[in-house]
Each structure stands twice: as structure tokens, then as C-alpha cells.
Amino acid sequence: NVETSLDVQHPIPLYLPVRTKKRYFIPPAVGLKGKRQENTEAKARAAGIVFRQQYFERPINIACTAGIFDPYIPPEGDARLSTLSKEGLKQRTEQIRQSAASQLAIRKIKEHDSVFTTKDFAEKAQEIFIEAHHALTQFNKEKLHSLVTERCYPEMTRGNRYKTIRWRFVESLEPPRVVHARCPDMVSKGNLYGQVTVRMHSKQTLAIYDRFGRLMLGSEEQPKDVLEYLVIERHLINPYGRWRLHGKIVPSWAPAKDPIIKTLMIPGPELKPGEEFDALNYEVPKPEAVQWYK
Amino acid sequence: MAAAMTGRGISFIRSVPSVLLSRLQILGGGSQQLSCLHTSASLESKTWERRNLKVYPPQLPDEPRRPAEIHHSRRQIKYSKDKMWYLAKMIRGMSIDEAIAQLEFNDKKGAKIMKEVLLEAQEMAVKNHNVEYKSNLYVAESYSGKGKYLKRIRYHGRGMFGIMDKVYCHYFVKLMEGAPPKIEKKTNFDQAKEYVQSLKNRTIIHSL
Numbered sequence: 001n002v003e004t005s006l007d008v009q010h011p012i013p014l015y016l017p018v019r020t021k022k023r024y025f026i027p028p029a030v031g032l033k034g035k036r037q038e039n040t041e042a043k044a045r046a047a048g049i050v051f052r053q054q055y056f057e058r059p060i061n062i063a064c065t066a067g068i069f070d071p072y073i074p075p076e077g078d079a080r081l082s083t084l085s086k087e088g089l090k091q092r093t094e095q096i097r098q099s100a101a102s103q104l105a106i107r108k109i110k111e112h113d114s115v116f117t118t119k120d121f122a123e124k125a126q127e128i129f130i131e132a133h134h135a136l137t138q139f140n141k142e143k144l145h146s147l148v149t150e151r152c153y154p155e156m157t158r159g160n161r162y163k164t165i166r167w168r169f170v171e172s173l174e175p176p177r178v179v180h181a182r183c184p185d186m187v188s189k190g191n192l193y194g195q196v197t198v199r200m201h202s203k204q205t206l207a208i209y210d211r212f213g214r215l216m217l218g219s220e221e222q223p224k225d226v227l228e229y230l231v232i233e234r235h236l237i238n239p240y241g242r243w244r245l246h247g248k249i250v251p252s253w254a255p256a257k258d259p260i261i262k263t264l265m266i267p268g269p270e271l272k273p274g275e276e277f278d279a280l281n282y283e284v285p286k287p288e289a290v291q292w293y294k
Numbered sequence: 295m296a297a298a299m300t301g302r303g304i305s306f307i308r309s310v311p312s313v314l315l316s317r318l319q320i321l322g323g324g325s326q327q328l329s330c331l332h333t334s335a336s337l338e339s340k341t342w343e344r345r346n347l348k349v350y351p352p353q354l355p356d357e358p359r360r361p362a363e364i365h366h367s368r369r370q371i372k373y374s375k376d377k378m379w380y381l382a383k384m385i386r387g388m389s390i391d392e393a394i395a396q397l398e399f400n401d402k403k404g405a406k407i408m409k410e411v412l413l414e415a416q417e418m419a420v421k422n423h424n425v426e427y428k429s430n431l432y433v434a435e436s437y438s439g440k441g442k443y444l445k446r447i448r449y450h451g452r453g454m455f456g457i458m459d460k461v462y463c464h465y466f467v468k469l470m471e472g473a474p475p476k477i478e479k480k481t482n483f484d485q486a487k488e489y490v491q492s493l494k495n496r497t498i499i500h501s502l
Contacts, residue, residue, distance in 0.1 A: 164352050210424035212360045213353040262426040 063238075064149035064246065065186060065193050068231050068293050070101070072180035072197040074251040078227065105181040109194045112236040122176040124243065125198040125232050130169050132156075132245050137165050149233055149244045155294060163216070164209040169202065170223045176200040179229070183236070192236040195246060201227045217260050231293075248294040337442065342367045342466050346423075362425050362471040363434070366415035367464060370441045371407055375463035378404045378438035382465065389474045390416060390431040408465060415469050425471055432474035439464040 044051075110116050132147040136156060148156060180197035204226050206218040233246035266284060268277060345365040353360060371378070381404050385393040390412060397409040412433075419425040441462030448458040 162347060162349050164349065166352070207352075209352040210362075211349050212362050212424075213350040214359060214362075214424065215352075216424055262424065 061150050063235055063241075064151050064233060064244070065184065065195070066151060068195060068247055068249065069184040070182045071231075071249055071291070071293065072229060073291065074179075074199070074229055074249065076251075076253045078199075078251075099180070102181045105183040105194070108183045108192065109181065109196075109236065112192065112194075113234070118178045121196065121232075121243075122178050122198050122200075125178075125196070125230060126172065126176045126200055126202075128232065128243065128245055129200070129230055133167050133169070136160070137167050146242065147244055149246045152245055152247050155247070162211045164213070166205075166207045166209070166220055168205045168220075168223075170204060172200065172202045173225065174201040190237065193233060194236050195231055195233045196243075197249065198230045198232060199227070200230065201225070215261060218258070250292050250294055252289040252291045362419065362423050364415055364419045364423050364425070364431075364469045365466070366411060366418060366469070367466040368407065368411050369464045370462045371404070371465060372461075373404045373407070373463050374461045375438045375440050377402065378408075378463050378465060381405055381408055382436045382438050385433050386436050387474055387477070388433055389429070390433065390469060391429050393433050404465075408467075411465060411467060412469075415467060419469060419471075430471055430473075431469045432472065433467060434470040435466070435468040437466055439466065 106116070106118065128147055132144060135143040135147060139157075139161075144157070145153060177199050178196055179199045182195050183192055184195065185192050202225075203223045205220055205223045207215060207220040208217040210216045229249040229251070231246045231249065232243050234243045235241040269282070271277060342365050345363075350360065381397070381400065381402060385396065385408070388396070394409055394412055397405040397412070416428050416431065419431060420428050425431065441464050443462060444460040446458045446460060448456045450456060
């Protein structure tokens, strides 16, 4: 009684086992009171299970550096003074030619990448920035990894996975400028990475919505003027290396950001037993004005 | 035939139940495709935790504000699911502060564990789910489920034995933002009035 059908194909078995009725049942934990020394590993090896060799290695990423080397310190009052005043003119005439180290670095970069010019690069940097942020709004991981280095990626995307971000680049108020360049070499002498800092002043709108679609930060209609110092990096020796966004420099004199919409609780001061918390005379501690890197 | 215990033989034996099943299907109803696959929840599925990963699209400004929902659970608690049910039923619909207060002064073993779960859920809500006020939450759903039991032998007299289950349970809770919903309680007088009204509404239709 072998019925062949067109749908299901099975090989014809050699024999079918006949089972007797199970008369009793012993749960597996019967004689375990005395035997604790035998470990499961020996038993598994005896049974024939092979475990793969465990590699205790930490993955090291060579495609990007871990930070910003010899960072650019933006002069205080940048973009606040008008071009016509004396100090404004002084700042405008502080061109990149002043710092010799940046010139050396640019020369080194031009050795490896022949198409590099400061004027074009600033425009390209702005394009990279805009595309990276568009990829962040769509959360396109592959595109984001190609536009942003591995050090910058977690900083950009931390906490954003279950949130909706709406970002729009309205216009650029000043043309972007290359202000700083460095060519550090890591570990061995010839392993060059190029880090170029670009200053850009632009108008952007940012609105972040949480998991339930409620507005957390910013607004979609109100654009804000933003002065940013972007650091773009490339692994120069690698012929397939690309210029990618590596981080941002936040100067110490930067104005405070807008607060988020919800109210937060700040941890209060540590009190000794018996002390009371004096709400009227308590000053909320403000963070120090230090330059930090995003 | 018994000596055919080669590798192929073992794979045949392993495929025998599926072969039998497919043959029964063939014998039963002609050409049955394997399209009636029934995927059930396996023992490892964490559906409740995955509900926290759902992202809603941004709301328009004229829509009412969507209340935040936080799902939290604890698995394999060493307690009975029936005993846990009493506590779960007690805190359904309470605000979170009230629920924590009631559980703190309850003498059951499950109450201490439930209180930890609620506090964890509250902290998660404030930190990760953008809930503004930690007291502005209430317990929308709370229930207990059966966990994976361990089986042991319970020795009886005369060489008889029974299988003893070491019981474990899961506890699931869903917190929502906002004030707890008020349940309208019907008084005795209202119920009596309704009954009398239903008696008065009786009519005889199609009569002479």
C-alpha cells in the first residue's frame, strides 16, 4: 500500500518500529542526590557533541581612530561679532595659513589624496553631514555606516532606535570653511589618518518624537541657527577609505541647549542624618564650561 | 533488518513519525499541501517584552495625547500561579502608588516579588519610555501565567510514588500613563429600581 503522490516525496522506510506501552515513568532527577561531581561538559563530550573553539579576542576597529587628536579650540565669540567691527575682521583674517601644523597636515593629505582642496572639501563635508542626518531620520544602517565613522555611530544613534526623528536642513547662513587639520598616525609610523575640522553656520529644524508619537524635543516649524565644528576623518593609507563624519566639537562658550518638554527630577544634595533639605536656599549645580566632543 | 542501524537508518527512524503523519495525510484527504502549518507560541517566546518595542508614528498636534504603555514581566518566579493570581487580581486598576503600598504590607511571598517588578517597571517608564511623572501611572493589566515546572518524585508508602511538580510562574504587568479609570458602582437601590422598571415595561402584544 504505497501511494505515490505528486505533492509529497518521501523515501520508503526500511522498517517501522513497534513500540510497547510505557509502563512507568521516572523523572530525570532520580539519583542526583549524591552525584554532583560529574559535570555536563564531560557528558556532552562523551555523547559526541563538539564545541567550537572559543576565541577570547576583543574586536579592534582599524577603520577609524578613537577620538579627536589635537582638537581645534574655537575662538570665543565666533559667529557673534559682525564682520564690520574690528574684532570681527581680526577673526576673519585668522585664516588657516596661520597654523603651520594644519598646513603640514594638509600637505600630507594631498600626498595621499590628490583631489583634496580646502574649498571643495568644505562643501563636500556639508553634503556628508546632511546625508548622514537624513540617513539617521530613516535609520538606514548601511548608509549611515558608510557616511559616519564607527566611533561616531553609537553617539549618534544611542537611544534613538525606538524614537522618530524629524530633521530638516533649511539653509546655510555662511559658506562652510575648513579651520583645522591634523594627520595623526596610530600605532605604527606610516598608519596615517586625516582629521579635518570644518566650521559651518546653518539653520536647521529638529523634532524628536518618543515611542508613542509625542513630541519630546524641539519643533518642526521653528528653525534654529546652529554653529557647528564638524570633524571629518579618513584612513589615508587605505585606498578604499572615505571621508566620514567623525565627531563634533562643542566649545566651552556654547549657549545652553533648549530644555526637553517633560519635567525631570534632579538628584538632591547628600544630607547627613538629622539635616533637612532647604529648598529656598538651594542652588542647582551647573555643569562646568568645558569643551567636549560629540 | 535490526542490524541496519547506520546513520541513514537513524535518520529514517527520526523521519518516521513525520513520514507516518504525511502518509496519514495522504491516505486521508488526497493531495493536501503542507499549507496548514500552525505556528504556536514556543516555550521561549517573549511576546510580552516585545510589545515594548512597538513604535507609533508621530502624532498630529490636534490629536489627543496618546498615553504611554509599559509592559514588564518577570519569568520563572518560584511561586504558584494560582496564589499569584490573587495578588494580581487585587492590584488590577489601582494607581501604582496604591498598588505598591498594598503589596508592601501584604504578607504573601509573591507580594514582595510583585512589588519589585512594579518598581522596576516604574523606573523603566521614567528612564526609557518618556513618562513625565512617575506617580501618574496605573496598572492596566496584571496577570500570572504558568512557568516551566521541574518534576520530582514524591515517595508514598508501599513502593508507590507520585510525581511532584516544583511550581514556577510568570508575572505580567502593563502600566499606563494617566489617572486610573473610575468604575461606576451600582448601588442596591439603583439595581432594585431597574428591576422594578423592567417589570413595569412588560406588555402583552398581539392580544385581543
